[in-house]
Amino acid sequence: FTTKIDVANFGFERAVAWVPRMLEELGLDYVDLVLLHWAGSDNEVCGTARQCRQETWLALQRYWHSGQIKNLGVSNFGPRQIKDIMALNGA
Numbered sequence: 001f002t003t004k005i006d007v008a009n010f011g012f013e014r015a016v017a018w019v020p021r022m023l024e025e026l027g028l029d030y031v032d033l034v035l036l037h038w039a040g041s042d043n044e045v046c047g048t049a050r051q052c053r054q055e056t057w058l059a060l061q062r063y064w065h066s067g068q069i070k071n072l073g074v075s076n077f078g079p080r081q082i083k084d085i086m087a088l089n090g091a
Helices: 012-026 049-066 079-086
Strands: 002-005 033-036 072-074
Touching (some): 002 012, 049 079
């Protein structure tokens, strides 16, 4: 199963809270792919859009490490935003 995390759930704490809620709503133990839906941000919770993307990616990696998310990806990102994510080096 593939799903996207919407920008309303960007930010470390929001993303950490979103994953178990999403899995419960879907009735699944894991998802095959989660995409960060958009490179922007519509909230001020984590500061800049870049900070929101990075915090969200790091939060989702926790679930990747635990096997609840099998793969992470991005959608509607430009080269600069992709480079920023790649610079996290699988933190």
